[in-house]
Structures are given as structure tokens and as C-alpha cells.
Amino acid sequence: MVKKIRNFFQQGGLVLFVLGRILAGIPIIIALTILVFVATQALPGDAAVSYLANTATPERLAAIRDQLNLEDSIWQQYFSWATHALRFDFGTTLTGETSVSAILGPRIQNTLILMASSGIVAIPLSIIVGVYAAVRRGKLFDSVSSVITLILAALPEFVVAIVVVFFLATNIFMIFPAISFVEPGTLAWSDPMSLALPTLTLVLAVTPYVSRIMRGSMIEVMESEYIQMARLKGLSERTVILRHALPNAIAPTIQVIALQLAWLAGGVVVVEAVFAYPGIGTVMIESVKARDLPIVQAITLMIGALYVVLNILADIGTILSTPRLRTKYVRKNDTTNIFATMDTDQL
Amino acid sequence: MKKPLKPRSQLHTLTALTFKQGYAKLGGLIILVILILALLGPYFAPYTFDEFVDAPNAPRSQTLMLGADYFGRDVYSRFLNGGRSIIGLSLISTVLGVGLGLLVGLFAASAKPRTDSLIMRFNDILLAFPQIVFVLLVVSGFGTSIFLIAVTVGLTHAPRTARIIRAAAAEVMERDFIKAAIAVGEKRQRIIISELLPNVTSPLLVEFGLRMTYSIGLVAAVSFLGLGLQPPAADWGLMINENRGSLTVQPWGVIAPIAAIALFTIGINFITDSFAKSAIGIDRKGKE
Numbered sequence: 001m002v003k004k005i006r007n008f009f010q011q012g013g014l015v016l017f018v019l020g021r022i023l024a025g026i027p028i029i030i031a032l033t034i035l036v037f038v039a040t041q042a043l044p045g046d047a048a049v050s051y052l053a054n055t056a057t058p059e060r061l062a063a064i065r066d067q068l069n070l071e072d073s074i075w076q077q078y079f080s081w082a083t084h085a086l087r088f089d090f091g092t093t094l095t096g097e098t099s100v101s102a103i104l105g106p107r108i109q110n111t112l113i114l115m116a117s118s119g120i121v122a123i124p125l126s127i128i129v130g131v132y133a134a135v136r137r138g139k140l141f142d143s144v145s146s147v148i149t150l151i152l153a154a155l156p157e158f159v160v161a162i163v164v165v166f167f168l169a170t171n172i173f174m175i176f177p178a179i180s181f182v183e184p185g186t187l188a189w190s191d192p193m194s195l196a197l198p199t200l201t202l203v204l205a206v207t208p209y210v211s212r213i214m215r216g217s218m219i220e221v222m223e224s225e226y227i228q229m230a231r232l233k234g235l236s237e238r239t240v241i242l243r244h245a246l247p248n249a250i251a252p253t254i255q256v257i258a259l260q261l262a263w264l265a266g267g268v269v270v271v272e273a274v275f276a277y278p279g280i281g282t283v284m285i286e287s288v289k290a291r292d293l294p295i296v297q298a299i300t301l302m303i304g305a306l307y308v309v310l311n312i313l314a315d316i317g318t319i320l321s322t323p324r325l326r327t328k329y330v331r332k333n334d335t336t337n338i339f340a341t342m343d344t345d346q347l
Numbered sequence: 348m349k350k351p352l353k354p355r356s357q358l359h360t361l362t363a364l365t366f367k368q369g370y371a372k373l374g375g376l377i378i379l380v381i382l383i384l385a386l387l388g389p390y391f392a393p394y395t396f397d398e399f400v401d402a403p404n405a406p407r408s409q410t411l412m413l414g415a416d417y418f419g420r421d422v423y424s425r426f427l428n429g430g431r432s433i434i435g436l437s438l439i440s441t442v443l444g445v446g447l448g449l450l451v452g453l454f455a456a457s458a459k460p461r462t463d464s465l466i467m468r469f470n471d472i473l474l475a476f477p478q479i480v481f482v483l484l485v486v487s488g489f490g491t492s493i494f495l496i497a498v499t500v501g502l503t504h505a506p507r508t509a510r511i512i513r514a515a516a517a518e519v520m521e522r523d524f525i526k527a528a529i530a531v532g533e534k535r536q537r538i539i540i541s542e543l544l545p546n547v548t549s550p551l552l553v554e555f556g557l558r559m560t561y562s563i564g565l566v567a568a569v570s571f572l573g574l575g576l577q578p579p580a581a582d583w584g585l586m587i588n589e590n591r592g593s594l595t596v597q598p599w600g601v602i603a604p605i606a607a608i609a610l611f612t613i614g615i616n617f618i619t620d621s622f623a624k625s626a627i628g629i630d631r632k633g634k635e
Binding site for chain 1: 370471472473474475476477478479480481483484485486487488489490560563564565567568571572573574587591594595598601602605608609612613615616617620
């Protein structure tokens with residue numbers, strides 16, 4: 001049955017394949033809601049007691065229990081939470097006044113601005129570094145960049161953040177603000193200086209992974225026979241690299257880029273907290289401290305959903321950037337699932 | 348009579364190859380120094396970790412090697428006391444996570460294709476949350492207990508390790524000696540333990556090194572965010588957070604722990620990378 005459905009989508013060419021991938025994301029999103037719920041509310045222990053801690057009075061406990069539906073059975077609790085969550089209704093915060101969506105709205109935009117600005121800098125940068133290191137393999141640039149990326153890959157992001165603050169904000173060069181002064185509720189564009197250091201931190205955290213994969217993939221391509229062929233035809237090295245090697249080397253990197261963008265969603269949480277940047281990360285930390293479950297659940301679910309979406313985009317991107325796969329799906333005669341063999345491992 | 352040469356195990360050869368590389372030696376040295384510092388440090392600390400010795404943020408002096416922290420406690424003594432918790436917790440979570448991932452990976456690789464793909468599909472779903480986000484989620488539901496944090500960090504490692512190990516073990520499953528073992532009728536447990544496991548040790552060790560680096564980052568980050576060890580405990584992550592506000596007047600309270608964390612993770616990464624290179628067999632001597 002599953003196979004039949006899969007074949008149907010694959011034989012229908014690219015459009016149906018894309019549709020199939022999107023449909024396949026739906027059960028995963030549902031699974032994510034179960035996971036988020038289990039990780040917070042399903043185990044014994046009373047979320048209302050832990051939220052109120054020392055300030056618990058019978059009335060307040062009852063109010064919180066009522067708000068989280070703690071008196072219902074575990075299935076009813078999950079069902080009412082999940083059906084609302086899938087409609088982007090995450091209820092109100094445990095303090096009771098504001099709705100979770102109202103708090104998160106502008107902050108999601110700020111976080112997306114930060115992720116986008118990091119991605120826009122980090123992705124081209126890491127591709128350039130990776131390609132250049134591969135072309136100059138074994139030479140000075142290669143060895144220096146490989147040590148630097150090895151070191152950066154080892155460092156936790158908050159360590160990078162503090163080091164960046166130390167050098168560029170507080171102690172050595174006092175150029176950028178150490179914390180952002182963007183008013184909550186306004187967009188980060190209003191103060192570009194505040195974006196600088198968080199962006200730099202995330203760029204330093206993402207670049208090593210992507211550039212190392214890019215280098216490896218590029219080296220593999222450069223040793224292939226068709227590159228030799230291109231050289232033997234007398235093409236300039238520039239043409240060989242840019243026209244023949246790069247497009248082929250970039251396909252495996254797309255998966256890693258998508259994974260790194262998904263990782264960024266986690267990385268921003270800590271980095272935002274360091275810089276007090278008014279995005280979802282800072283709210284998340286505040287809410288974890290206050291044990292305000294509805295907000296934390298909402299943010300976690302959104303980050304998980306983002307991962308699913310990015311993965312689907314990466315799969316589509318891989319197909320579009322690989323001529324072999326592209327024709328496979330457009331000529332509608334394929335029955336094998338390429339993703340069974342595709343290596344999408346995280347580093 | 349000459350004794351027959353004892354065959355060197357593959358692992359032995361790999362380790363020897365690894366430590367021939369300069370970076371691995373450097374990494375080993377760094378790790379050794381930090382480990383000694385963390386384990387024996389508390390015995391050499393001039394003060395206890397929660398003793399008030401000077402004015403808050405007092406600068407470096409004859410008696411206070413690294414000055415006082417934001418509360419007036421000796422930074423040097425707190426630094427010497429603060430390594431055990433983070434290294435211990437990271438080790439626990441790494442062993443737990445990599446161990447669990449290993450079990451799942453080997454089980455999936457040796458299972459029927461349908462079971463295998465079912466396990467791995469489920470595994471993929473677990474990958475959707477960045478590790479730090481999942482740890483924070485659990486903390487918000489169940490509170491800040493350092494044991495819980497170590498376990499949760501370990502649990503977030505498991506699906507990632509399982510993927511790597513399954514991929515490595517699936518390749519081994521295709522080889523003839525496994526087919527022979529199955530044909531002879533060896534039990535599955537035996538195949539897993541005595542045929543599969545010895546053949547995935549290299550990816551396993553690389554994975555262990557990688558996961559240890561991430562564990563340190565995660566455990567430290569949780570403490571840094573104020574959700575791990577609670578004051579007045581001495582812990583490198585917590586110290587960075589506490590003294591961050593006085594970075595301009597008395598930077599040593601931040602510099603010392605941050606340097607230790609950074610060096611330790613860099614050291615582990617140097618060894619892991621060198622080992623991975625030896626295992627793959629490329630760049631063995633640094634140059635072709």
C-alpha cells in the first residue's frame with residue numbers, strides 16, 4: 001500500500017514528488033506534538049505545583065490546573081492541547097493575561113531576521129572557504145582554514161558569544177553594543193548594530209561545518225574523471241572549477257546547509273540569551289525559568305516544525321541541483337526511493 | 348625459539364597512528380592538563396569555593412591570583428573547584444547517550460528490514476529538536492536537577508549516535524563473515540556482540556569524542572543560562588554567567604572558566620579529528 005502510494009507520486013514527476021514530500025511531513029508534525037507533550041506533561045508530577053512553587057494556594061493551583069486541563073485524562077489533555085496547537089492557538093501564558101501567540105508574534109520575526117542575516121553571511125562564506133581550501137589542498141590556506149574550522153567547531157556557541165563580546169564590545173575594541181537595545185515589540189531592523197554580534201556569533205558557529213563538508217565534497221569531485229576530461233579539453237582552471245566542479249559538489253552540501261539552518265534555530269536560543277536579543281530564544285529562557293509551560297511548548301514545537309520544513313526543502317533542493325536525480329523524477333520511470341540511500345547524516 | 352608475533356589489534360594500530368599526528372599529541376596534552384586541574388584542583392585551592400575573601404570584583408593581587416568574583420570570592424579557588432561537575436556530568440551523559448545509541452543502531456542494523464526502517468523513521472523524528480531546545484523543554488517540565496540534565500543531554504545524543512552506528516553496522520552486515528555466521532546459525536545476540544560490535548569501534552570512538560564535545564557545550568550552556576547547578580556552587584558554566592556583568596572591571600572570573608572549557612573541547616576535537624583521519628586512511632601523514 002505504502003509502496004503503491006510512493007510509486008504513484010514518483011511516477012507523476014517532480015510536482016507530485018514535492019507534494020508527496022509535503023504530505024509525508026504531516027504525520028511527522030503530529031509525532032512532534034506527541035513528543036513535546038510527553039516530554040513535559042505526561043509523566044507523573046504536577047505542572048501546576050512546580051509552576052507555583054512556594055506561592056501555591058489552593059485557588060491558584062486549581063486555576064492553573066484548570067488552564068492546563070490537568071484534571072482531564074492524559075489523552076484528553078493531549079488532544080485538546082494538540083488540536084489547538086495545530087491551529088497556532090497555544091492558549092494563554094500561565095500568568096493568564098496574554099495569549100502565547102501575541103507574545104511570540106513579533107519575536108518570531110526578530111529571530112527570523114537574525115537567522116536570515118546569519119544564513120546570508122554564513123552560507124556563501126562557507127562555500128567560498130570550502131571550495132578555495134579544496135582547490136588549494138595541502139597549501140597554506142587549506143591548513144590554516146582547517147585548523148580554524150576545527151577549533152570553531154569545538155567551541156560551544158555561548159563561548160563564542162562571550163569571546164566575541166570580550167573582543168568587540170567590552171574589553172579590547174569597544175565597537176558594538178554587548179547587549180541589544182531593541183525594544184521588545186519592535187523589529188530588529190530598527191537597530192542594525194544590535195544585530196552585528198549575534199549574527200557574527202552564529203556565522204562563526206555555522207561556517208566550520210558547512211565549509212568542511214564543502215571542502216570534502218569538492219575534493220571528491222575534483223578527483224573525478226569528468227574533471228580530468230574537462231582539463232584535458234584545455235578549459236581554463238577557472239571554468240573547470242566554477243562550471244564543472246562546483247555545481248556537482250554543491251548537491252551534498254545542501255543537506256548539510258539545511259541541517260545547519262535547523263541547528264541555527266537551537267543556536268539562536270542560547271545566543272539570543274547572551275545578547276538579550278528580543279527573539280524567541282530570550283523568551284524561551286525566561287519562560288523555562290518561570291516554568292511557563294505553554295510558551296516553552298509552543299516554541300519547541302515551532303522549532304521542530306521548522307526542521308521538518310527545512311528537510312523537505314533540502315530534499316527538493318538536492319533533486320533540483322542534481323541533474324541525474326532531476327531527470328529521474330521528471331521522466332517518470334523510477335520506482336526506487338532515492339532517500340533510502342541518501343546520506344543525510346548530521347555531523 | 349622465536350615467539351610468534353602477536354597480531355596487533357586494529358584499534359591499537361589506529362591509536363598509534365592517531366597519536367603520531369601533531370594535533371592529536373597537542374590535544375592529548377591539553378586534555379590531560381585540564382583533567383588534572385579539574386580532578387586535583389580542589390586540593391590545591393587556597394580558599395574554599397564559597398568563602399568571602401575580598402571586596403567584590405577586587406583586582407588581581409599577591410594573595411588572589413585571579414582576583415575576586417562579583418561576590419568577593421576567590422576566582423582561582425572557584426576555578427579549581429568548578430571543573431569536576433561539568434566534566435563529570437558531560438562524561439555521564441556521553442556514556443549514556445552513545446551507549447544507548449550504539450544499542451539502538453546495532454539492533455536496527457541486524458533487524459529485519461521492516462523493523463529496521465520503522466526504528467530509523469522514529470529515530471528521525473527525534474532528530475527534529477535541536478539538543479539544547481529539547482533539554483530546555485524537559486527542564487521547564489520537570490525542574491532543574493543536574494542529574495536530570497545529564498540524562499536528558501544523553502537522551503538527545505542517542506538518536507544521533509544511533510544513525511551513525513546503524514549506517515556503519517549496515518555496511519558490516521553485508522560482509523561475508525556475517526553471512527557465514529548467520530548460515531552457521533549463530534544467535535543474533537552473538538552476532539551483534541562478537542561480529543558487529545568489534546567492526547564498528549572506529550565510528551563509535553569518533554562518535555564518542557564528538558558527543559563529548561557537545562555534552563560539555565550543552566551542560567555548560569545549561570549552567571550558563573542559570574538552569575543547571577545553582578549558586579553558590581562552583582561550576583565553570585555558572586561562573587561565566589555570574590561574572591559576565593563585571594567583564595570590564597574584573598575579566599578573570601570569565602576568562603579562566605571560558606578558557607578551560609574552550610581548551611578542553613578543542614583538545615577533544617583535535618584527537619577525534621586525528622582519529623577519524625587515521626580511520627579513514629586519508630591524510631595519514633598530513634600530506635599526500
